[in-house]
Amino acid sequence: MTANGWIQIIVFLGLILAVTKPLGIFMARVFSRERTFLDPVMRPVERLLYRMTGVDEDHEMRWTEYALTMLLFSGVSMLLLYAIERSQQLLPWLNPQHLPAVAPALAFNTAASFTTNTNWQNYGGESTMSYLTQMVGLAYHNFASAAVGIALAIAFIRGIARREKETIGNFWVDMTRATLWLLLPMCVIGALLLVSQGVVQNLKPYDTVKLVEPQQIQKTGPDGKPMVGQDGKPVMDTVATQTIAQGPVASQEAIKELGTNGGGFFNANSAHPFENPTPFSNYLEMFFIFAIPAGLTYTLGRMTGSQRHGWAVWAAMAVLFLTGVTTAYWAEAHGNPLLSGVDQRTSLAQPGGNMEGKEVRFGIADSTLFATITTDASCGAINGWHDSYTPLGGMVPLVNIMLSETVFGGVGAGLYGILIYVVLAVFIAGLMVGRTPEYLGKKIEAYDVKMAMLVTLVFPFIILVLTAISSVAGFGTSSISNPGPHGLTQILYAFTSMAGNNGSAFGGLNGNTLWYNTAGAMTMLVGRFFMIIPMLAIAGNLAKKKYVPPSLGTFPVTTPLFTVLLVGVILIVGALTFFPALSLGPILEHLQMVAGKTF
């Protein structure tokens, strides 16, 4: 670990701290339909959209209508993406590589993946998706699913803030405003900044270039295995050219981060030099991932009238973030203890530590920082191979997702995710002050606890059950690339990532099989919508309640003590649920590695 690394990490958190308030205020104004500086441009567009679609912007929805509208919108969007994927070879535009239709199971998986803001990718973008599919199908979902997430968070905040009201806002209005006022403008700026760093933006067919130095590589046989000659020697092939993929990358890259989507244009995601060419672009992408989720904590405080509560939630997120990044950075910077003869020290000549699977232009600190951020938030973009991390370093991204991505979290999803934990923390500890637990003046009663428990249950249920099936059934284990605990971690990571709508891949697991495509798609859909519905039910129920004014006897949700309690509840609930699985995965692997055994 170096001072430089630490400074980058601390400065990053400082930047997030700095953007929280202005962005939070801006979002509060946007969703309260107050005037902002963007109104002269966006308001006419917004009105036009409503007139075209027949949306009454003053109509207020109950939580049931809100949920139903959201489901309908997501369902139709998902079908649309599926149709585009399946027919991309027939469509006349923007398919310079003449890529064929996407296979049904994969198309289903991808449609579910992008609709749920997961962006789990069982394909390589450059070899599967036409430019049209990327732009109209995938990028559209990057905006739409992010806007849905933000809308839901705002609806939940309204549920807390409103008193004795039946409604929690209008889904169409929230979603439209999230797109027009927030996502679009920021993406335009982001895309331009990325282009300035060298991210490509074109519609050209792929380039083929001559290699400066032709390479000898082993030939691959028809069975997919490296070919070996009759003399037992590998059959070699000389490669003299390389295909360089192109495409409208920059426009998709900005929303990939800003909307915490994470679906890469290319297979290598943000490790690819055309997606993330420089340390600056890397920093910018990380900043974009956390910006909106951090800002929403301030919006929460502002709209509920308890700014200090917003900061208390922010602080809990920051504590968990720092814990994660410190662990990952420490584990990776210390490298692999088995390579005792190798110089793994940090010096001017080398980054040191465990550099396997990391980009040299980012180094250890910025790679582990990226890995922590992308899994804290439900983004899933990667700039390195989590599979190649040391067992403990690789456990950090896994645990981050297991904490339901509440550490800033996905756009919107992070906020309503942590608020469910807040409800639970308030209920468990709230009784200890001798009152019926209250959260910002709303009593937490049986119905709220029931719904919160449902949300909390769905997540481990799909992860554990599907991982368990995959770990003993042939169709599950056949996809893993390493035996032993590492293989278990690969499966566990895959389902955790999909259930948490993260989408980052641990790597190493072949997900493009019938089982993983189908089970994965179901996992993503359940992980998103089965958690949203009870969450909205709580919002609707809270909105109906009477407000109890705070007094000295009220459970404090604005103090450092509350932050500590919230962190404790998140860690304990997460740890208690997943500790057995983790102990046979990364923990066991780490201990065996220390003892000299690897997989």
Added chain:
Amino acid sequence: MADKKKSKAIWDVKIVRSAILQSLLKLNPRKMMGNPVMFVVEVGSVVTTLLLFRAHSSFSFNLQITLWLWFTVLFANFAEAMAEGRGKAQAETLRKARAETMARRLLPGGGEEMVASAKLRSGDEVLVVAGEFIPGDGEIFEGIASVDESAITGESAPVIREAGGDRSAVTGGTRVLSDQIKVRITSDPGSTFLDRMIALVEGAERQKTPNEIALNILLAGLTIIFLLAVVTLQPFAIYSGSPQTVFVLVSLLVCLIPTTIGGLLSAIGIAGMDRLVQHNVLAMSGRAVEAAGDVNTLLLDKTGTITLGNRQASEFIPAPGITAAQMADAAQLSSLADETPEGRSIVVLAKTQYGLRGRELAAHEAVFVPFTAQTRMSGVNLDGREIRKGAVDAIIKYLQQHGTVLPKDVQASVETIARSGGTPLVVAENRRALGVIHLKDIVKGGMRERFTQLRAMGIKTVMITGDNPLTAAAISREAGVDDFLAEATPKDKMDLIRREQAEGKLVAMTGDGTNDAPALAQADVGVAMNSGTQAAKEAGNMVDLDSNPTKLIEVVEIGKQLLMTRGALTTFSIANDVAKYFAIIPAMFAATFPVLNVLNIMHLKTPESAVLSAVIFNALIIIALVPLALRGVAYRARSAEALLRRNLLIYGVGGLIAPFIGIKLIDVLITGIHLA
């Protein structure tokens, strides 16, 4: 204190003995279903019992695990039975009062007939004469009598009950000591006050309170999560090449699910009810007890609650030219025949301050002038002296009749006293004002501190009084209440409650009169005085058998303590799981993966001893916490922040650490005696 007198030792032999039997009877699965957490443990116990003779692994280990699982269920049942047993013991004393009696029912056409009290219906009219038991709850419509209510209140001094007014309600099972009364029965047999009380303390009619239901959902949810974690662990174990026995898996499950709070939850609820009864307060529902914990505003009647019932003379302020002793002498003389508490206090003050003893007046020609509504004065005519004392305006009128006026200085003193919240009484002798007696409301000792505590807990106190605003302000300042309602009419009281409730606050109040009934019904917690009218008792959701309005504060504290105990044990129970993982997970897999022994941070001897120790700890902690569940966690009046910090430290952090120590100790013990 009443609670000291009645509270029993926790481990009363008789109660323990019957609780042991009850805990076996409660194993009936249909009864266990109400408690999802313990039901899962029972199912686990049944499974391990069935597999006991078929399993190939160590029989001794499996047997011990199975036994301890059963003990876990039994201990939880025992906790509940203990709480119920204590309630029953209380009910037993009550039931004695309910012995069958014969009643004289008045016939519509006149005359009476003897019927068994059990045959009386609501609306019947009965005659009760001295020495007889009152056959049922009712309202006196004719007569006055002294009644012994010790059967219910434990208070041996008889109380007066009379027709009309606010003291007309009588309770079945109490005894008329003198005179005779006619009572209109107001409840059917089986639903009398006593019946309800018995049912409540016995826990027979106990319904789960809203909060308890919410907590049960949380516990059920956690149980399902842990069920998932354990059930899916087996496939992971198979993948890793070290499948587990059912015994070990069930052990892990039972250790993880919140058995501590699950086992003690109903005991906590029953014990809370029981604590109220020990304070001689009868709650109509558990819901009311919970609401008491949530109260934001307390409406307290000034008289009897904040101040002693009566005003007392505190000072003599003589008019110019009169000595204090002179004035005290006149004041005492005028009050000698005054039997009101105020009058007596004047005599006492004169005696203590000026050494004036009560004098023998028989020798003199003393004619006492009693207080009348017309003159609003009292006094004495003695040896040509005409001494009068009374309210200012009455004395002014008296002086005017005799052509004199009140001196300016006296007028000034009167105003000073009024402003300070006191009541001035002017004393005059032979048409001349002698001075002013300062009658003062005496705030009960310790009230100021209690109000300060209540404020720290975020509870606002409002004093209700019929006094004028000036007086009310002065007393509320002295007592340290947050607000007051002066010249309060029942409607004002009602409006105040509505106003507070509209702001989302919960309001508690006490009351006894029929005109209090609407407010009692409107308040979230309405404590009716047992001495009050039937209407008041019906309207409130609690009845204080001692008729002590100050007890409202204790009721609030009991409500809070109940909620705190639940929260504390829930937190403790969940925090415990961390240590259990560290005991059981390495034990499960250490045979296949010796490196996992690093997680065995307690250095438990063998895998068997580790699992067994965790299970034993899990069972014993229920028993160990029974006293805490029955007594409630230590309660202190503090702000929520301070309470949370303290309880999180004790039950959260303590809950993390305690099982590490406990499990290690049990491990040392059982390996020492070679059980595992």
